[in-house]
Amino acid sequence: MKPADLEYAEATIAAIATPVGPGAIGVIKVSGQLSERILKRLFEPKRPVEEFQSHRLYYGFIKDPESGELVDEVLVTLMRKPHSYTREDVLEIYGHSGYLVLTKILELVLREGARLAEPGEFTRRAFLNGRIDLSQAEALLDLINARSEEGLRLALNQLKGVLAEKIAPLRETLLSALAVVEVAVDFPDEDVELLSHYQLAEQLERDVLSPLEALLASYQSGRLYREGIAVVIAGRPNVGKSSLLNALLLEERAIVTPIPGTTRDVIEEFANIRGLPVRLIDTAGLRETEDLVEEIGVRRAREKIAEADVVILLVDGSQEPQEEDFRLYQEIKDRPHLIVVNKIDIASEETLNLWKEAFAGEKIIFISAKEREGLEALAESIFYLVTGSRREEAPQVAPNLRQKMALEKAKEAVERAIANLKQPTVYPELVAVDLRDALSSLGEITGEATTEDLLDRIFSNFCLGK
Numbered sequence: 001m002k003p004a005d006l007e008y009a010e011a012t013i014a015a016i017a018t019p020v021g022p023g024a025i026g027v028i029k030v031s032g033q034l035s036e037r038i039l040k041r042l043f044e045p046k047r048p049v050e051e052f053q054s055h056r057l058y059y060g061f062i063k064d065p066e067s068g069e070l071v072d073e074v075l076v077t078l079m080r081k082p083h084s085y086t087r088e089d090v091l092e093i094y095g096h097s098g099y100l101v102l103t104k105i106l107e108l109v110l111r112e113g114a115r116l117a118e119p120g121e122f123t124r125r126a127f128l129n130g131r132i133d134l135s136q137a138e139a140l141l142d143l144i145n146a147r148s149e150e151g152l153r154l155a156l157n158q159l160k161g162v163l164a165e166k167i168a169p170l171r172e173t174l175l176s177a178l179a180v181v182e183v184a185v186d187f188p189d190e191d192v193e194l195l196s197h198y199q200l201a202e203q204l205e206r207d208v209l210s211p212l213e214a215l216l217a218s219y220q221s222g223r224l225y226r227e228g229i230a231v232v233i234a235g236r237p238n239v240g241k242s243s244l245l246n247a248l249l250l251e252e253r254a255i256v257t258p259i260p261g262t263t264r265d266v267i268e269e270f271a272n273i274r275g276l277p278v279r280l281i282d283t284a285g286l287r288e289t290e291d292l293v294e295e296i297g298v299r300r301a302r303e304k305i306a307e308a309d310v311v312i313l314l315v316d317g318s319q320e321p322q323e324e325d326f327r328l329y330q331e332i333k334d335r336p337h338l339i340v341v342n343k344i345d346i347a348s349e350e351t352l353n354l355w356k357e358a359f360a361g362e363k364i365i366f367i368s369a370k371e372r373e374g375l376e377a378l379a380e381s382i383f384y385l386v387t388g389s390r391r392e393e394a395p396q397v398a399p400n401l402r403q404k405m406a407l408e409k410a411k412e413a414v415e416r417a418i419a420n421l422k423q424p425t426v427y428p429e430l431v432a433v434d435l436r437d438a439l440s441s442l443g444e445i446t447g448e449a450t451t452e453d454l455l456d457r458i459f460s461n462f463c464l465g466k
């Protein structure tokens with residue numbers, strides 16, 4: 001939020017809340033104390049209304065109060081505080097979607113005293129007014145951006161407050177430990193040790209440190225489901241990379257021809273592999289080339305390989321292994337990779353055996369992109385390569401990067417407290433500092449302890465009208 005003054009923060013805000021373009025309905029959202037006045041000024045109900053009731057739909061027209069011009073036929077609803085998204089009075093106007101109509105209504109709303117909302121400002125108010133915690137606000141973003149069923153499930157869990165629920169008992173334990181330590185600080189001469197230092201350290205280990213470690217572990221697997229993974233298909237020209245991309249996508253996305261060097265740029269599309277959002281990347285066939293365009297394509301392909309979570313080295317099973325295949329293998333062998341032998345529908349037993357020998361010790365998957373054979377096995381191998389185990393399921397919660405960093409800070413502080421408590425001479429002041437650090441780091445996750453900067457950073461990722 002730019003101007004930090006109160007007036008700015010308390011102003012009535014408005015935005016178009018639906019994607020602008022031709023569609024069935026478009027929604028204008030208004031939040032703040034002017035909502036009802038704006039409604040009364042702009043809305044002409046079909047049947048006279050004495051007093052607008054909360055959460056009721058009214059049918060009528062939006063009319064410019066100055067010119068008397070009719071702007072749109074609409075439904076409106078007023079949601080009185082605190083029973084609304086932002087916990088302020090919220091007005092929603094459902095008009096016909098169309099750029100001109102919606103901007104016209106928005107202009108009228110602004111003329112009546114509202115100001116344009118910033119991205120995420122409605123949600124920010126929901127947070128500032130205590131309706132949701134910060135992790136729930138972030139979950140809304142995840143929800144909107146979810147690319148897979150699992151990602152959606154994780155976002156919904158977080159929206160329900162699962163992460164905050166898991167953190168609450170940790171805070172409780174830290175607070176009671178802090179109370180014990182502070183008694184020792186305040187009454188150094190009293191010999192009332194409620195818990196021995198060692199017991200306190202053990203309690204922190206059991207009730208705070210290990211749950212923190214478990215949450216941190218869920219970051220890694222959660223990230224896979226939330227953000228997805230990048231899988232690059234690499235290989236010599238003409239081995240069937242684009243065919244494989246199309247087969248996995250179930251659509252003819254990339255051009256396929258028998259001419260080597262068909263693909264000259266990087267092609268990326270999202271696919272879903274066992275609930276994992278996967279960015280599939282088809283690349284230019286890797287070879288030495290005189291062609292400038294192709295050469296740039298080859299360079300881009302190498303960049304993509306460097307960033308990939310998984311590299312598929314695709315080879316042509318209908319031909320014998322070639323020098324170039326081995327050179328490429330050297331390039332990718334230190335990255336998470338799969339050797340995939342294509343065109344088994346036209347390959348002879350002999351050449352397939354040559355490939356088995358050539359890559360003995362490697363996991364080899366045999367497929368035919370053309371006949372769509374072996375694709376299940378390939379999907380399975382990709383899944384296990386990134387999730388690391390056969391049994392791994394998506395975790396219940398998946399902290400995002402910001403939350404993970406706060407968890408790490410909390411963990412380090414708790415570790416310091418534990419180490420201090422295990423010293424022969426314990427300085428309770430020092431332990432108290434560490435415990436308070438841990439508490440404030442955990443507070444950052446749910447938003448008990450935040451800064452304007454942090455809020456700006458988080459909410460600016462939202463779209464307008466959210």
Ligand SMILES: Nc1nc2c(ncn2[C@@H]2O[C@H](COP(=O)(O)OP(=O)(O)OP(=O)(O)O)[C@@H](O)[C@H]2O)c(=O)[nH]1
Nearest residue numbers: 237238239240241242243258261262263285369370
């Ligand atoms: N028989 C058979 N032919 C295949 C298979 N996969 C691809 N092809 C054929 O191989 C040729 C090259 O396929 P592409 O998918 O364009 O190969 P590419 O690796 O993308 O080639 P570049 O973009 O030039 O590097 C085309 O004629 C495909 O029809 C397969 O599984 N079996």
Ligand SMILES: [Mg+2]
Nearest residue numbers: 241242262263
């Ligand atoms: Mg291609």
